[in-house]
Amino acid sequence: SQQGEEDPQALSIQEGENATMNCSYKTSINNLQWYRQNSGRGLVHLILIRSNEREKHSGRLRVTLDTSKKSSSLLITASRAADTASYFCATETSGSRLTFGEGTQLTVNP
Amino acid sequence: ETGVTQTPRHLVMGMTNKKSLKCEQHLGHNAMYWYKQSAKKPLELMFVYNFKEQTENNSVPSRFSPECPNSSHLFLHLHTLQPEDSALYLCASSLGRATDTQYFGPGTRLTVL
Numbered sequence: 001s002q003q004g005e006e007d008p009q010a011l012s013i014q015e016g017e018n019a020t021m022n023c024s025y026k027t028s029i030n031n032l033q034w035y036r037q038n039s040g041r042g043l044v045h046l047i048l049i050r051s052n053e054r055e056k057h058s059g060r061l062r063v064t065l066d067t068s069k070k071s072s073s074l075l076i077t078a079s080r081a082a083d084t085a086s087y088f089c090a091t092e093t094s095g096s097r098l099t100f101g102e103g104t105q106l107t108v109n110p
Numbered sequence: 111e112t113g114v115t116q117t118p119r120h121l122v123m124g125m126t127n128k129k130s131l132k133c134e135q136h137l138g139h140n141a142m143y144w145y146k147q148s149a150k151k152p153l154e155l156m157f158v159y160n161f162k163e164q165t166e167n168n169s170v171p172s173r174f175s176p177e178c179p180n181s182s183h184l185f186l187h188l189h190t191l192q193p194e195d196s197a198l199y200l201c202a203s204s205l206g207r208a209t210d211t212q213y214f215g216p217g218t219r220l221t222v223l
């Protein structure tokens with residue numbers, strides 16, 4: 001079973017709308033990270049939120065973390081066509097590795 | 111640019127070929143990783159190196175052989191691969207611990223015929 005599972009698997013929205021992606025995990029974590037991947041490219045780190053933080057902002061990104069529910073959400077406000085990509089959450093397992101979920105494929109239509 | 115480069119970007123090989131993937135990081139990091147990304151599957155961690163020492167082998171078949179001559183370079187030697195090994199192979203590096211932020215290369219798209 002996955003440590004990090006993203007929901008939904010795919011999301012299609014119009015430019016200017018907000019996009020929300022969720023991540024659930026199973027074991028306690030020290031931090032949770034969100035990454036973005038453009039088609040056929042490497043992953044790019046977006047934001048890291050520590051277990052003692054509840055919310056974090058970076059530009060148009062807003063990440064929340066609810067450790068009691070073992071879940072996180074990534075909100076992209078005022079989306080642009082260039083935001084089209086896959087988004088992954090990554091959680092720490094056993095203190096020795098990051099485990100990535102299957103990702104949410106976001107499509108922003110112009 | 112993330113500071114991690116991978117060559118080649120695309121590779122097509124037959125099942126009897128031997129080839130190598132190369133990764134180089136210019137970030138002064140001490141940890142490097144190989145991941146396999148197949149369609150509709152989560153990213154799979156293959157190997158972890160820390161200060162040139164292999165610290166994790168995630169039950170990878172022996173037809174994949176990693177090499178880390180120094181903290182800046184990582185290779186993945188391939189031989190006798192199977193068609194199901196076709197995937198995007200991603201290299202990443204981080205400052206130290208595997209749970210630090212990881213910086214990824216652009217990947218090598220491998221096709222095994």
